[in-house]
Amino acid sequence: MPEIVLLAFIAALISLDITPFGQFMFSRPIVVAPLFGCILGDLTSGIWIGIIVEFVWIGILPMGAAVPADITTVAILATIWGIKTMPNNNAVMVLALIFALPSAMFFKLLDMWIRKINVLVMRWVENGVKAGKIGRVSKGIFIGIVLFFLKAFVFYFAFIIAGEWLVGEVFAMVPSKVMYGLFLSWRFLPIMALGIMFRNFSPKLTSLIDGGKNARK
């Protein structure tokens, strides 16, 4: 249990980089997956998960008021679940990735709730400023960061426990043929990720393949 608390604490701390503080990109999959891989003793699997998640969802951008699916969550949970179930086993890493993706949607939902709660905090700040208490602006910033951290901590704590159990149970049940198939797909995922990246950099070149009907200008 103390290990899970520590992992959830580090994950929540790094998640602050996504929205409330900095955007130094400490929260990108290419950084967080190797970090958790290093902490749990399987750096190689961590780097591969980082490469796959970073490239496959490279097109998901936080533009305007849209809340994109959180790929930091995919990278952190897949690395922790996979390595804690069985380190250095590529098939288990694929299994962990399969379950980590829907979890990111749940993190997105939580993020949207927090943004609604932030409206109440903002109004509390505004009412304070109207009453001459301008110090509420700094307090509001602090509350916003604490709320985001708590949300991320509770999320990671619950999902690390639930996901570790789920991946372990499924791993025990899956037929060996499927496990070997997952092992094979582990080598397919980076090349697929490179394909998505190619599209990102050269929509015109890649449009030769799809007939140029949907080339992005």
Added chain:
Amino acid sequence: MQESNERGLLKNIIFIKMLARSFFLQAIWNYERMQNVGFAYIMMPLIRHLYKTPAERSSAVLRQLGFFNTHPYMVSIIMGVIASKETQLAQHGQSDISPESITVLKKNMSGPLAAVGDTFFWAIWRPFVALVAICFALFLYKDGYFREAWFIPISFIVFYNIVHIFFRWWTFSMSYTYPQKAIGIISEIDIQEAIKIIKILGIFILVCALVVYFIKFGLNLEHMLVLLCIFTGTLYLTGRRVSPNIIFYSTIALGILLFCIRGH
């Protein structure tokens, strides 16, 4: 002379405080007015310096609590221009600057600058730096392990943030010192040309990464052909705007299917 030095020092302290606070812009990102509290928080050191009475300070902070949303790095340009306008309003009471005009200026700048930030930083610079780091990773892979693995995330963080932090500092210092010229200077930077160059470099690095991957992980000719099919298939599907989630799950399903059919 001494008074001028003190004023310069004070200006520098306010500059550093505002720059440091700009990293908290999105701390209370809310659906009603988005980054408004974050922007007010950035402006607080200047407001405390410009206004001495609680009523004046309160009124100046309230002005900053209107709707505001931009790219988190681009705020450095807006806060420099707004800081300069607030200073003029407080110190000289210029007739051509009204509190309302400052609010309108802030709103008008946020949209176009957000588009530039999204296009350059999110869609081009970040993928490019990630690509460089990952290309290094593939070169460093040998016998089932990544040699010098620490270099991969560190190089990504360092290369990305050199541009990120320099951009924030440079644009803020310029718009804070020369608010009239700042937008002109920034608009003269040919971002489209920079994007074009980065894209060409990106394609070159991607081709290198692909060659390395095929050499290191293509077990035999048949395996290489399968990898090539997956690569072209991904290009086709992304061109058809198929979601990356579907491509991801389809690739895994293909791996299982191929093993079940071929048995190896």
